[in-house]
Amino acid sequence: MKTRTPLFINIAVTIGLTVLAFEMFAHESAYFSSPFFWGLMVITIILLFIMNAIGDLIENENFRKLSDEEKAIFLKDKNTPYFQKLWNSAFKKQSATEEKDILIDHGFDGITELDNSLPKWWIGLFYFGCIFCVVYLTAFAFTDYAHPEAELTHDTKIMLASIEEYEKNAPQITLENAKYSADNIAEGQELFKTNCVTCHGDGAKGGIGPNLTDTHWINHKEKSLFKNVFWMLENGSPNNPTMRPFIKEGTITGRDAEKIAAYIYHINQETAPITPAQGGAAPQGDEIKWENGND
Numbered sequence: 001m002k003t004r005t006p007l008f009i010n011i012a013v014t015i016g017l018t019v020l021a022f023e024m025f026a027h028e029s030a031y032f033s034s035p036f037f038w039g040l041m042v043i044t045i046i047l048l049f050i051m052n053a054i055g056d057l058i059e060n061e062n063f064r065k066l067s068d069e070e071k072a073i074f075l076k077d078k079n080t081p082y083f084q085k086l087w088n089s090a091f092k093k094q095s096a097t098e099e100k101d102i103l104i105d106h107g108f109d110g111i112t113e114l115d116n117s118l119p120k121w122w123i124g125l126f127y128f129g130c131i132f133c134v135v136y137l138t139a140f141a142f143t144d145y146a147h148p149e150a151e152l153t154h155d156t157k158i159m160l161a162s163i164e165e166y167e168k169n170a171p172q173i174t175l176e177n178a179k180y181s182a183d184n185i186a187e188g189q190e191l192f193k194t195n196c197v198t199c200h201g202d203g204a205k206g207g208i209g210p211n212l213t214d215t216h217w218i219n220h221k222e223k224s225l226f227k228n229v230f231w232m233l234e235n236g237s238p239n240n241p242t243m244r245p246f247i248k249e250g251t252i253t254g255r256d257a258e259k260i261a262a263y264i265y266h267i268n269q270e271t272a273p274i275t276p277a278q279g280g281a282a283p284q285g286d287e288i289k290w291e292n293g294n295d
């Protein structure tokens with residue numbers, strides 16, 4: 001009769017496998033704090049205790065049927081610590097008679113070979129590999145597990161939701177409180193490329209919309225250049241609907257407008273204008289001397 005694997009080993013293996021399964025299938029990585037996870041753990045451990053108790057009963061029953069000699073061997077085996085047994089089994093050698101039973105004789109070449117049974121750790125690893133393979137393939141085929149695009153979409157959704165939450169609570173930027181900051185120029189340039197370049201051309205040299213790098217302006221609603229650009233983005237052009245009220249129609253936020261206006265201020269006041277000779281559009285409107293350019 002064989003001795004059984006001790007309870008604590010079964011518990012450790014089961015906990016390991018359960019954590020592995022949660023790692024693979026749980027959508028939220030915070031499963032450690034979920035009551036479902038801990039409930040499952042407690043139930044599993046209780047079941048293992050029950051199974052162990054049933055195992056004890058069966059073992060006692062079988063033990064009674066053994067001969068005295070078999071009983072002595074079984075008790076000796078049972079009293080050896082589990083890891084000691086594992087260690088011993090790794091170095092176990094057959095006796096000469098046992099060897100005879102598992103000898104394969106090649107006959108003609110005189111080479112003899114022992115038909116040893118495979119080591120337990122090897123078989124364990126093999127079965128674990130087979131089971132893991134099936135679980136992995138099933139998970140891959142029917143869930144989002146191990147799909148990088150799905151993970152990216154999931155994380156992007158969370159990120160966008162947190163940005164939206166921030167936008168909702170952060171104070172809105174309006175014409176009154178918008179402020180110029182040189183830190184916004186680079187981001188403003190990117191926003192200009194996505195929203196404005198189709199009409200105002202590369203570097204705002206002009207196209208369907210006027211050249212924004214020169215001294216001439218059709219619309220001058222505010223005293224400062226920075227605020228004037230913001231005003232245009234909020235209200236659009238009163239004379240020409242092609243220049244739309246981007247903020248009011250919801251295409252860009254006040255925060256975006258503050259950045260774009262900083263960029264336009266920068267290319268208009270802090271860099272040389274793109275003249276018609278350099279491919280810029282001819283000046284339109286009146287020549288304006290802005291008061292406090294970026295105020």
Ligand code: HEC
Pocket residue numbers: 192195196197198199200208209210212216217218219220228229232233237238239240242243244246260284285
């Ligand atoms: C669909 C084309 C179009 C797009 C896109 C567009 N604009 Fe315009 N924009 C115009 C036109 C046309 C005018 C001239 C309006 C007028 O005649 O009053 C103009 C005028 C302006 C003016 C005032 C210029 C002046 O001389 O009075 C500013 C500032 C401006 N746009 C900024 C922007 C910014 C910043 C964006 C991107 C968020 C943008 N525009 C996107 C077509 C466009």
